[in-house]
Amino acid sequence: MSGKNALRVSGVFAAAVYLTAAGWFFVLAPWSGFWALRVVPAAPFWLAAWLDNPAVRGAISGFGLVHFGAAWSWLDGAARNS
Numbered sequence: 001m002s003g004k005n006a007l008r009v010s011g012v013f014a015a016a017v018y019l020t021a022a023g024w025f026f027v028l029a030p031w032s033g034f035w036a037l038r039v040v041p042a043a044p045f046w047l048a049a050w051l052d053n054p055a056v057r058g059a060i061s062g063f064g065l066v067h068f069g070a071a072w073s074w075l076d077g078a079a080r081n082s
Contacts, residue, residue, distance in 0.1 A: 026064025
């Protein structure tokens with residue numbers, strides 16, 4: 001494996017790991033005690049009610065699912081180009 005190819009594979013792997021970790025955060029955090037005890041009370045008043053809304057929490061979790069799809073796409077593209 002050439003150095004340039006190894007660097008590309010490492011970059012794709014790092015991006016996929018980041019996207020997967022961010023995906024797990026966005027999927028799980030809005031439904032956790034951390035969200036209810038730390039995020040919502042620390043937000044400005046107008047934003048706190050919005051962040052506590054289940055529909056907004058679901059949208060944030062959906063954003064996490066988009067991260068999983070992006071990670072899969074990066075890994076699939078790298079596998080096809082190898």
